[in-house]
Amino acid sequence: VSRLRSELGGTDLEKHRDLLVVENERLRQEMRRFEAELQELRAKPVAPCAGCEHSQVSTEPPESAQLRDKLSQLQLEVAENKGMLSELNLEVQQKTDRLAEVELRLKDCLAEKAQEEERLSRRLRDSHETIASLRAQSPPIKYVIKTVEVESSKTKQALSESQARNQHLQEQVAMQRQVLKEMEQQLQSSHQLTAQLRAQVRRLPGHTHGAVGEHAHAIAMYESELERAHGQMLEEMQSLEEDKNRAIEEAFARAQVEMKAVHENLAGVRTNLLTLQPALRTLTNDYNGLKRQVRGFPLLLQEALKSVKAEIGQAIEEVNSNNQELLRKYRRELQLRKKCHNELVRLKGNIRVIARVRPVTKEDGEGPDATNAVTFDADDDSIIHLLHKGKPVSFELDKVFSPRASQQDVFQEVQALITSCIDGFNVCIFAYGQTGAGKTYTMEGTPENPGINQRALQLLFSEVQEKASDWEYTITVSAAEIYNEVLRDLLGQEPQEKLEIRLCPDGSGQLYVPGLTEFQVQSVADINKVFEFGHTNRTTEFTNLNEHSSRSHALLIVTVRGVDCSTGLRTTGKLNLVDLAGSERVGKSGAEGSRLREAQHINKSLSALGDVIAALRSRQGHVPFRNSKLTYLLQDSLSGDSKTLMVVQVSPVEKNTSETLYSLKFAERVRSVELGPGSRRAELGSWSRRRAWDGGQTGVVGKGGCQKGLAPELEPKSLTILDICLFKEGWGRECGHRSEEVAGSGGKGAAD
Numbered sequence: 234v235s236r237l238r239s240e241l242g243g244t245d246l247e248k249h250r251d252l253l254v255v256e257n258e259r260l261r262q263e264m265r266r267f268e269a270e271l272q273e274l275r276a277k278p279v280a281p282c283a284g285c286e287h288s289q290v291s292t293e294p295p296e297s298a299q300l301r302d303k304l305s306q307l308q309l310e311v312a313e314n315k316g317m318l319s320e321l322n323l324e325v326q327q328k329t330d331r332l333a334e335v336e337l338r339l340k341d342c343l344a345e346k347a348q349e350e351e352r353l354s355r356r357l358r359d360s361h362e363t364i365a366s367l368r369a370q371s372p373p374i375k376y377v378i379k380t381v382e383v384e385s386s387k388t389k390q391a392l393s394e395s396q397a398r399n400q401h402l403q404e405q406v407a408m409q410r411q412v413l414k415e416m417e418q419q420l421q422s423s424h425q426l427t428a429q430l431r432a433q434v435r436r437l438p439g440h441t442h443g444a445v446g447e448h449a450h451a452i453a454m455y456e457s458e459l460e461r462a463h464g465q466m467l468e469e470m471q472s473l474e475e476d477k478n479r480a481i482e483e484a485f486a487r488a489q490v491e492m493k494a495v496h497e498n499l500a501g502v503r504t505n506l507l508t509l510q511p512a513l514r515t516l517t518n519d520y521n522g523l524k525r526q527v528r529g530f531p532l533l534l535q536e537a538l539k540s541v542k543a544e545i546g547q548a549i550e551e552v553n554s555n556n557q558e559l560l561r562k563y564r565r566e567l568q569l570r571k572k573c574h575n576e577l578v579r580l581k582g583n584i585r586v587i588a589r590v591r592p593v594t595k596e597d598g599e600g601p602d603a604t605n606a607v608t609f610d611a612d613d614d615s616i617i618h619l620l621h622k623g624k625p626v627s628f629e630l631d632k633v634f635s636p637r638a639s640q641q642d643v644f645q646e647v648q649a650l651i652t653s654c655i656d657g658f659n660v661c662i663f664a665y666g667q668t669g670a671g672k673t674y675t676m677e678g679t680p681e682n683p684g685i686n687q688r689a690l691q692l693l694f695s696e697v698q699e700k701a702s703d704w705e706y707t708i709t710v711s712a713a714e715i716y717n718e719v720l721r722d723l724l725g726q727e728p729q730e731k732l733e734i735r736l737c738p739d740g741s742g743q744l745y746v747p748g749l750t751e752f753q754v755q756s757v758a759d760i761n762k763v764f765e766f767g768h769t770n771r772t773t774e775f776t777n778l779n780e781h782s783s784r785s786h787a788l789l790i791v792t793v794r795g796v797d798c799s800t801g802l803r804t805t806g807k808l809n810l811v812d813l814a815g816s817e818r819v820g821k822s823g824a825e826g827s828r829l830r831e832a833q834h835i836n837k838s839l840s841a842l843g844d845v846i847a848a849l850r851s852r853q854g855h856v857p858f859r860n861s862k863l864t865y866l867l868q869d870s871l872s873g874d875s876k877t878l879m880v881v882q883v884s885p886v887e888k889n890t891s892e893t894l895y896s897l898k899f900a901e902r903v904r905s906v907e908l909g910p911g912s913r914r915a916e917l918g919s920w921s922r923r924r925a926w927d928g929g930q931t932g933v934v935g936k937g938g939c940q941k942g943l944a945p946e947l948e949p950k951s952l953t954i955l956d957i958c959l960f961k962e963g964w965g966r967e968c969g970h971r972s973e974e975v976a977g978s979g980g981k982g983a984a985d
């Protein structure tokens with residue numbers, strides 16, 4: 234636009250116009266001078282020629298008059314031409330005026346355009362500044378800036394197009410200049426021609442008639458030349474004028490179009506700015522808001538942190554107090570559970586007796602002797618019926634397992650007792666019965682179908698594992714046997730060595746077995762190793778193991794020691810799993826020698842067991858624990874705080890009914906004895922006390938050990954609900970019969 238402006242409104246065009254005016258003026262002066270000369274020529278009298286007879290004009294010939302007329306005619310024509318030329322000059326003047334007017338308009342337009350441009354560039358500058366400020370702001374503003382940039386580039390493009398058009402116009406103007414130059418040249422040549430003519434005219438007076446003719450001819454040539462030059466000049470002027478007008482109009486039209494485009498662009502930019510302004514305002518507001526927030530953020534954060542800390546502290550306190558409360562509740566529940574369990578056991582009787590009838594086996598043979606003599610009550614699983622010598626006898630025990638009962642069924646019945654061992658109770662589980670009645674099967678079982686021993690240890694492991702978060706437990710096992718009243722360590726290096734049961738030297742009155750090996754076990758694999766080791770000891774020591782085993786009491790002693798991590802409460806529970814020697818009576822087998830001695834020892838120990846239980850039940854001041862190695866060894870576990878389960882194994886066949894009857898009577902008698910409520914071997918003590926106590930337990934892990942005494946508040950109660958019931962009902966709760974005698978004990982009556 235600026236280029237166009239400089240081209241159209243610039244000095245070049247003005248110069249051209251001025252030149253034209255000057256040229257016209259010069260031409261006009263020339264014409265005037267020419268006219269004056271002609272006038273002079275006309276006024277001068279024609280001088281007589283040298284060879285001519287007439288010396289005066291009045292005497293001039295008619296040819297000269299004719300020439301004179303012609304000249305005057307020519308002069309007239311010249312005058313006419315002059316008039317035409319002046320007309321032309323006038324026209325040129327008019328056109329020049331119009332051109333000046335157009336130029337003025339153009340100037341105005343250009344000035345307006347310059348103003349508009351100025352305004353536009355100002356806006357553009359403002360836009361750029363806005364864009365720059367927007368760019369410096371957040372990413373959403375960047376997007377807006379991009380839009381503005383696109384608009385600006387459009388404007389730039391329009392500008393460059395305008396510039397190209399200007400260039401074109403400039404070229405056209407240059408062409409026009411060229412044309413003007415050519416015209417100038419033509420004018421110059423016409424001047425030259427005029428000069429020539431003038432020279433010829435000057436020469437006219439000194440010539441003769443022939444010279445006048447020449448002169449007239451020259452004038453005619455001059456006139457025609459002048460006419461032609463004039464016509465050419467007019468044409469040129471006209472075409473020049475037209476070109477100029479056209480160029481001006483075109484330039485004006487282009488300028489208008491460009492102005493329009495610029496205006497449109499400007500309007501676009503304005504609308505963009507208008508749309509941008511609210512966005513910018515919102516952004517600015519947002520930015521200010523954010524700035525305020527950011528300024529206030531550390532304070533907010535601090536406050537939030539403070540409140541969160543306070544909340545966390547409060548939550549921790551709440552959790553702590555909740556934990557304390559839960560711990561308190563847990564302990565209370567634990568106590569309650571134990572109380573309930575004890576109450577249950579107490580209501581059932583601290584000595585529980587169950588019977589298990591084995592199936593008839595091939596070993597029982599065939600025929601009448603091998604017929605089944607045992608039946609069950611379909612509605613009551615605590616009743617067993619025996620057909621003895623044709624007479625039906627019924628017994629009520631705590632539970633009776635038929636031959637169909639699995640090892641798991643039996644174990645389920647004893648499970649609660651085993652768990653109570655973890656809580657610090659002493660437990661004894663006896664398998665009682667004649668040889669071949671299934672004692673070993675119930676206690677040890679087979680590798681594929683293990684009995685109570687292995688299942689009990691498995692249960693202990695899993696229970697201990699469950700409580701591992703709160704309690705620390707160690708489980709140790711010892712294995713011993715009592716054969717002919719001699720106690721041997723089945724896990725020791727020397728199984729033949731006789732072990733003694735001694736009082737703890739600490740004066741606590743507890744017993745311990747010096748030299749009895751204890752293995753700490755942590756898994757079933759450990760137990761299997763221990764059992765294997767014990768079994769190997771037994772096999773190498775005795776040639777006839779089956780016979781030997783049926784004549785000895787086998788004991789598996791499991792000790793569970795626990796410490797409550799939060800309270801320091803310590804518990805020790807002992808689980809005695811005893812596979813008793815065969816209970817068959819000596820008189821029946823008619824044994825002699827060593828067999829007789831064996832049988833006497835067995836009978837003695839079994840009857841001692843009966844005596845001890847009877848003494849405990851009747852709360853005698855003296856309980857004869859020392860009458861046998863078995864009762865002496867199990868003294869702690871049979872005392873008033875302990876729990877005892879006797880599994881009476883029964884052979885179902887006819888030939889064994891006497892022994893079965895005898896066993897069931899023994900069971901019934903034992904079941905009726907009440908040991909009083911169990912108490913837990915537990916104490917709350919400081920770690921120093923615990924260490925001192927641990928130190929006193931000589932050989933707890935290793936060789937032998939003493940047991941801690943009872944806490945005075947956990948001593949047995951003097952009378953239980955069951956006592957009262959039994960007192961009411963009478964001893965034995967028989968079902969239509971009374972016990973006759975107790976194995977080998979010299980026939981203690983049922984009244985015992």
Ligand SMILES: Nc1ncnc2c1ncn2[C@@H]1O[C@H](COP(=O)(O)OP(=O)(O)OP(=O)(O)O)[C@@H](O)[C@H]1O
Nearest residue numbers: 591592594667668669670671672673674782783815
């Ligand atoms: N409930 C039972 N189910 C299947 N078989 C049994 C069951 N009880 C015992 N038996 C089988 O009866 C036989 C004798 O059992 P077991 O050896 O356990 O008797 P015991 O009383 O231990 O004899 P002993 O006093 O001689 O050791 C074994 O072959 C045993 O597998």
